[in-house]
C-alpha cells in the first residue's frame with residue numbers, strides 16, 4: 001500500500017526526536033550553527049518560535065511516523081525554508097518531504113516564492129534544490145563561518161509559477 005504522507009504542526013512532544021535529528025552529525029554539519037544543542041536551548045528555541053505567527057514548524061509524517069522536519073518563515077509573499085529528514089530515512093524521503101512542504105507553501109499559505117540557502121559544500125542540498133526546480137539565484141561569498149572557515153552560501157528561489165507548471 002502507498003505511504004500516506006502528511007504534514008502537521010510540530011508540538012512539544014516532538015522536541016526530543018527533533019533534537020536528536022538536529023544534533024546528528026549528518027545534519028548538524030550542514031547547519032549554520034554546528035554545536036550540539038542542549039535540551040534547554042532547544043526548549044527555549046521552540047518557545048520563541050511559538051510566539052512568532054510567521055514561523056511554521058512542520059513535521060513530515062509517513063504512515064503515522066515522523067520522517068522529517070521543515071520550517072517556513074514567512075515574509076510578506078515569500079518564505080525562507082529549512083529542512084532535514086530523519087538520519088535513518090530511506091532514499092526518496094527528502095523528495096516527498098519537499099513536494100509536501102512546497103504544496104503547503106503554495107496552496108495553503110498562498111505564497112509566491114520559497115527561498116532556500118545551502119552551504120557551498122552541501123552538495124546533497126544543492127542537488128536537492130535543483131531537483132525540486134529551484135533556481136540558483138546567487139551566491140553570498142564567505143558568508144558563513146563554519147569551523148573557522150568562511151564559506152560561500154548558495155541562494156535558491158522557487159516561484160509559485162515554477163511549481164505549478166512542474
Ligand SMILES: CC(C)(COP(=O)(O)OP(=O)(O)OC[C@H]1O[C@@H](n2cnc3c(N)ncnc32)[C@H](O)[C@@H]1OP(=O)(O)O)[C@@H](O)C(=O)NCCC(=O)NCCS
Pocket residue numbers: 026027030082083084085086089090091092093094095096117118119122123124125127128129131
Ligand atoms: C538534503 C536532504 C533533505 C535530501 O533528502 P534525501 O532523502 O536524501 O533526498 P532524496 O533521496 O529524496 O533525493 C532527491 C534528490 O536530491 C538530490 N540529492 C539528495 N541527496 C543527494 C546527495 N547526497 N548528493 C547528490 N544529490 C543528492 C538528488 O538530485 C536526488 O534525486 P535522485 O535520487 O533522483 O538523484 C537530506 O539529505 C538531509 O536531510 N540532509 C541533511 C540536512 C540538510 O542538508 N538540510 C538542508 C540544509 S540547506
